[in-house]
Amino acid sequence: xxxxxxxxxxxxxxxxxxxxxxxxxxxxxxxxxxxxxxxxxxxxxxxxxxxxxxxxxxxxxxxxxxxxxxxxxxxxxxxxxxxxxxxxxxxxxxxxxxxxxxxxxxxxxxxxxxxxxxxxxxxxxxxxxxxxxxxxxxxxxxxxxxxxxxxxxxxxxxxxxxxxxxxxxxxxxxxxxxxxxxxxxxxxxxxxxxxxxxxxxxxxxxxxxxxxxxxxxxxxxxxxxxxxxxxxxxxxxxxxxxxxxxxxxxxxxxxxxxxxxxxxxxxxxxxxxxxxxxxxxxxxxxxxxxxxxxxxxxxxxxxxxxxxxxxxxxxxxxxxxxxxxxxxxxxxxxxxxxxxxxxxxxxxxxxxxxxxxxxxxxxxxxxxxxxxxxxxxxxxxxxxxxxxxxxxxxxxxxxxxxxxxxxxxxxxxxxxxxxxxxxxxxxxxxxxxxxxxxxxxxxxxxxxxxxxxxxxxxxxxxxxxxxxxxxxxxxxxxxxxxxxxxxxxxxxxxxxxxxxxxxxxxxxxxxxxx
Amino acid sequence: xxxxxxxxxxxxxxxxxxxxxxxxxxxxxxxxxxxxxxxxxxxxxxxxxxxxxxxxxxxxxxxxxxxxxxxxxxxxxxxxxxxxxxxxxxxxxxxxxxxxxxxxxxxxxxxxxxxxxxxxxxxxxxxxxxxxxxxxxxxxxxxxxxxxxxxxxxxxxxxxxxxxxxxxxxxxxxxxxxxxxxxxxxxxxxxxxxxxxxxxxxxxxxxxxxxxxxxxxxxxxxxxxxxxxxxxxxxxxxxxxxxxxxxxxxxxxxxxxxxxxxxxxxxxxxxxxxxxxxxxxxxxxxxxxxxxxxxxxxxxxxxxxxxxxxxxxxxxxxxxxxxxxxxxxxxxxxxxxxxxxxxxxxxxxxxxxxxxxxxxxxxxxxxxxxxxxxxxxxxxxxxxxxxxxxxxxxxxxx
Numbered sequence: 001x002x003x004x005x006x007x008x009x010x011x012x013x014x015x016x017x018x019x020x021x022x023x024x025x026x027x028x029x030x031x032x033x034x035x036x037x038x039x040x041x042x043x044x045x046x047x048x049x050x051x052x053x054x055x056x057x058x059x060x061x062x063x064x065x066x067x068x069x070x071x072x073x074x075x076x077x078x079x080x081x082x083x084x085x086x087x088x089x090x091x092x093x094x095x096x097x098x099x100x101x102x103x104x105x106x107x108x109x110x111x112x113x114x115x116x117x118x119x120x121x122x123x124x125x126x127x128x129x130x131x132x133x134x135x136x137x138x139x140x141x142x143x144x145x146x147x148x149x150x151x152x153x154x155x156x157x158x159x160x161x162x163x164x165x166x167x168x169x170x171x172x173x174x175x176x177x178x179x180x181x182x183x184x185x186x187x188x189x190x191x192x193x194x195x196x197x198x199x200x201x202x203x204x205x206x207x208x209x210x211x212x213x214x215x216x217x218x219x220x221x222x223x224x225x226x227x228x229x230x231x232x233x234x235x236x237x238x239x240x241x242x243x244x245x246x247x248x249x250x251x252x253x254x255x256x257x258x259x260x261x262x263x264x265x266x267x268x269x270x271x272x273x274x275x276x277x278x279x280x281x282x283x284x285x286x287x288x289x290x291x292x293x294x295x296x297x298x299x300x301x302x303x304x305x306x307x308x309x310x311x312x313x314x315x316x317x318x319x320x321x322x323x324x325x326x327x328x329x330x331x332x333x334x335x336x337x338x339x340x341x342x343x344x345x346x347x348x349x350x351x352x353x354x355x356x357x358x359x360x361x362x363x364x365x366x367x368x369x370x371x372x373x374x375x376x377x378x379x380x381x382x383x384x385x386x387x388x389x390x391x392x393x394x395x396x397x398x399x400x401x402x403x404x405x406x407x408x409x410x411x412x413x414x415x416x417x418x419x420x421x422x423x424x425x426x427x428x429x430x431x432x433x434x435x436x437x438x439x440x441x442x443x444x445x446x447x448x449x450x451x452x453x454x455x456x457x458x459x460x461x462x463x464x465x466x467x468x469x470x471x472x473x474x475x476x477x478x479x480x481x482x483x484x485x486x487x488x489x490x491x492x493x494x495x496x497x498x499x500x501x502x503x504x505x506x507x508x509x510x511x512x513x514x
Numbered sequence: 515x516x517x518x519x520x521x522x523x524x525x526x527x528x529x530x531x532x533x534x535x536x537x538x539x540x541x542x543x544x545x546x547x548x549x550x551x552x553x554x555x556x557x558x559x560x561x562x563x564x565x566x567x568x569x570x571x572x573x574x575x576x577x578x579x580x581x582x583x584x585x586x587x588x589x590x591x592x593x594x595x596x597x598x599x600x601x602x603x604x605x606x607x608x609x610x611x612x613x614x615x616x617x618x619x620x621x622x623x624x625x626x627x628x629x630x631x632x633x634x635x636x637x638x639x640x641x642x643x644x645x646x647x648x649x650x651x652x653x654x655x656x657x658x659x660x661x662x663x664x665x666x667x668x669x670x671x672x673x674x675x676x677x678x679x680x681x682x683x684x685x686x687x688x689x690x691x692x693x694x695x696x697x698x699x700x701x702x703x704x705x706x707x708x709x710x711x712x713x714x715x716x717x718x719x720x721x722x723x724x725x726x727x728x729x730x731x732x733x734x735x736x737x738x739x740x741x742x743x744x745x746x747x748x749x750x751x752x753x754x755x756x757x758x759x760x761x762x763x764x765x766x767x768x769x770x771x772x773x774x775x776x777x778x779x780x781x782x783x784x785x786x787x788x789x790x791x792x793x794x795x796x797x798x799x800x801x802x803x804x805x806x807x808x809x810x811x812x813x814x815x816x817x818x819x820x821x822x823x824x825x826x827x828x829x830x831x832x833x834x835x836x837x838x839x840x841x842x843x844x845x846x847x848x849x850x851x852x853x854x855x856x857x858x859x860x861x862x863x864x865x866x867x868x869x870x871x872x873x874x875x876x877x878x879x880x881x882x883x884x885x886x887x888x889x890x891x892x893x894x895x896x897x898x899x900x901x902x903x904x905x906x907x908x909x910x911x912x
Contacts, residue, residue: 263793297650298588301796303614306646471614478614478799 005031005248007280007507008268009485010255010294011447013041015500016284017238017249018068019485022504024245025071031276032247033268035254035447040235041284042446042453043495049433051383052323052375055231057437057446058453058495059319059372059390060341063219064234067132068497072241078234081225084340087191088423092332095187099222105185112182117222123167124217126155131218131491131498134474134506135464171211172460176204176348186347193352194345194368195222198392199453199493201316203355204348208460215458219496224341228378234495254447258283258290258482260299265481268294279481282503286448286455287311287468287488295479304478307469312462313488315439315452316358318396320416322389323382323433327373328424338376338387344369344419354395361401363412367393367419386432391416398439398450409436454493455486464490475503476510483507524549527574528663528724532732536742543745546639546659548575553744558850560747564710565851567739568672570731571748573664573716574724577622577639581632583653590624590632592795593647595779595788603629606690606705610779610787611643612797616804617767617776619643620760621784623707625692633658637760643768647796663724667731668714668751671738673909676704676715679734684715685908698726709748711755713903738912753847753858756815756897758782763813763844763858777860778804781811811841814866815898818855818891822878823848829861830873833888840865843874849898856898857891868895 007023009016012034020030038044042057064079087095095104102113136148156164170178175196179189193204196213203209216222227234239249253274258281259267267277283290291300291308327338345351345368354364371391375382382388393416402408413436421427439451448455456468465473468488475483475490485503487493525548527533533551541552550572553560563569581590590598594609601607603626610621622636634644644655667675676684681695684704692705700723708714719727732740752759760766767776778801779788788801818824824846828839841861849856857874865872869892876887903910 260793263798292650298585298592299794301614301794301799302592302643302647302649303796305649309649 005029005276005278007031007282008033008276008278009282009284010258010268010290011035011041011284011486012039012235012239012249012251013284013486014043014235014238014495014497015486015503016041016282017235017242018072018497018500019282019284019504020247020249021072021238021242021245022501023507024242024247026504026508030247031278032242032249033253033255033270033276034249034251036445037251038232038235039239039249039251040232042442042448043231043235045230045232045381048321048435049323052321052386052388052433053230053381054321054374054388054390057319057442058231059226059374059392060224061227061231061234061495062216062222062224063494063496063498065132065219065496065498065501068501071501072238074237074241078227078237079220079223079225081227082223083225085191085224086333086337086340086342087187088330088342088344089187089332089346090422094332095185095191097188097191102188105183105188109183109185109188113188116182119163119166120214120217121221122159122163123170124214124221126159126167127214128218129155130464131496132502134502135467135490137473138465171214172208173210174205174207175209175213176352178210179204179348189348190345190350191343193348194343194370197351197355197394198370199317201312201314201358201397201452201457202459203352205352211460211463212458215492216494219494226372226374226377229380230374230378231495238497255294257296258294260295260479263299263480265295265479280483280507281481282483282485282507284486284500286313286450286452286486287472287484288313288449289447290482290484290488291477295482300477300479304469304471307471311468311488312457312459313450313452313455314398315442315448315450316395316397317453318393318412318439319437319442320389320391320393320413321435321437322391322427322431324387324389324427324430325432326385326430327376327387328427328430330424338373342371344371344423358395358397361397361399363397363400363408363415364395365415367395367412367416369393369416369419371420391420396438398443398452400438400440404438404440409438412436412438452493453487455488456492458492463492467492475506521547525575527572528721529572529574529665529728531725532728533572533742541744545575545745546577550575551744553746554742557744557746557750560741560743561750561850563739563741563743564669564712564747564751566670567741568667568669568675568735569710569741569743569747571666571668571743573666574662574721575659576664577636578658578662578664579634579641579644580656580658581634581653582630582656583651584630585651585653586630586632589648589651589653591792593644594624595784595795595797595801597789597792598624601626603627604692606692606707608787610782610784612779612801613767614796614800615767616778616797616800618764618779618782619767621758625703625705627692627703638766661721663719663721663727665717665727665731666708666710666714666748667717668708668710668712670713670903670910670912671735671740672714674911675731675735675738675740677911678738679730688907689905697730698723702727709755709757710751711757711897711900711904712751713906713909750847750849751899753845753856754849754852754897754899756858758813758858759845763860774810777811778809780804780809781813781860783813809863811860812863812866814841814859814861814872814893815895816843816857816859816872816874816891817894817898818857818874819889820876820887821848821855822876822887822889823855824857824874824876824889824891827857827874827876829859829891830875830888831865833873833890839875840872852898854898855889866893868893
């Protein structure tokens, strides 16, 4: 006996939760099947050592869309954070960046930064409008496509002649050249470079790293926050909203395959052989896993299979969690600074040099680090007086030439600790437990092919009209009844909820049209 | 690294040594890297060998892929538009394959050699597409053009020639059937297939035995009028049969640059090859859409008045050519056996239904001066040449 649902969402990542909740609000009977025990996908909080908890994968909130919160009637406090970024200097003369200004650099650099951010924010705002829409398709005669395309053209033109030129000049460019022209401070250049390449397989000299930077700003003007209770609390709120709307969420139900009958998706089968039927299957999993593993090449066409197969989705960002018996001492920082976000990227060449080995399948001996002490603000995460360090470290290529064996892991972990120790010399003595999640671990634990947090590299050839691939950019896959609602779809990764919301809207509007 | 010798210049077929001896006109062209004879002594004589005796054509440059593995059938079923599950072991299927947009990449024949083991033959090379289509399938694609020597043995006496060679069991071999025999200790595969719409066979063997096979064949055929033929004679027979050729009747979709220059199977008259009962195959969605909305083009077989060949002519719906043309001729020839002025062409729908009359603008030259004729042409349904002997099993002993 199988149960019939209006829609089944494969995976309770934050996008899957958003999508399911919106469909349920529209009156649909929705089932969400999650492989892991916790909901949230890569947005979860979990204990990594006795008494120490941390956001296991995504750890900072900078992209959650107010539209999502509004549609789900969730409080806007989730997006109210505005942390300062401290670019650490060994000398203790750190540079502090906020969403509009920078301190610790020359007056010229500070002025230049204000201008830079102003322009970038304007461009990011333009982009932001399109994050919350299904991207238009090129070359169709569909009225909606034509209107959205026209609107995009108009919005770019409306920037004004000079700014439009700048936008078109910058969008494909690398961040290094732009920073080098504008700024003198190596620390400032390093910190902005890092923001442009976080979570990607790109270095500051790689093309379109201005686009990735804009994407980061587009979320919430670059304002960064840490949710109380870790990222899992965001997912839990979304799950609660979904359940409140009537969604059934079942965890520890890994979906083995999407059932295809007579050329359309008709249901899913779990690893345990349980079957659920629905004519609308929405995958929150990455495009490769969805198409190649769950559906199977047999049920889709060759051109599409080839494009999905060639999707670049090999992650390069690792996660490091340290349990500390106390806060480390960092020269030039006061205690309250531990509430902020710190980055280790002393100059822009440092970031590019860190990327160099990754091109050849090796991990960085001098990695770049984005770290926070979430327990500083949130006592629920560690025993009293103790602390948690949560860091995104790059570069740790998914396909390490030597393989991610114990010794390779140890080498990389040592490199990370050594790098942090340059700024916090007592860090090593303070570590009581540690965890390293390489992209290979992220793939295994969060079921993301390649362990890439965007489910597919965020580059111009995999963006907007062609995300994840051309012919499938509007959430609907070229298999009747199958949709994509995760980071692999437009607009991409980060805890934003935009893909989930856009997918739900696409599904509902399609139904209306039919 | 071990360096491998790279072929310089044109390749020579395993039958080159034999063809070279028979060749008197020295007219060769390039076919996928190989030298292939246009003609060996006289195009017309060669043509009449096909229709009245036996013509032997060197098929070795034909592109061949071996497709094996547990998913071979599933793989082929997604690749081509027809249902390959219906093509049993020992059978051959004419098939067409499309891209995701339902546009024809090529047509060819698929030989179900043994259970789960296939050979795909086509005029063009398709390794890139075939390997892309293999993503996600447990299947092995091997390019075996150089590993198999092949001859087309076509014409009314072909059965007698092969029987005379001592080959057994051919009386039972039906059209589109294949059989494995022994020839000098090597496996000789014989299929009752061809490009001439006449009684005929194709012989497939290890290149090392190619010379011996040729010699045995010609010895056996001496009293049956056997002759080696070139491409020109075969082309004539091909048009009489109404068969398609890549770069004539259609362009491989992956080779076109301009939109609208490729063709769907429907636009090539291959509706019978598209099986919508299959839940998925490359191009299915687009073709279902086309079926609903209608096609842009239609392939037509034309019986044209007069005797002037309509090479590359425009086709019009009215005799007065001041209106816009509705299409053009893709292949044209005077058919000696039908005594008909025939052509294949492509016209815009709704023109060109069987029985319709259209007008063909023929330019021809007489003593340097050009003349122009508007010739009436009738769209015919059936192939121009399709004798009963083609399908007779057992074949008659001519």
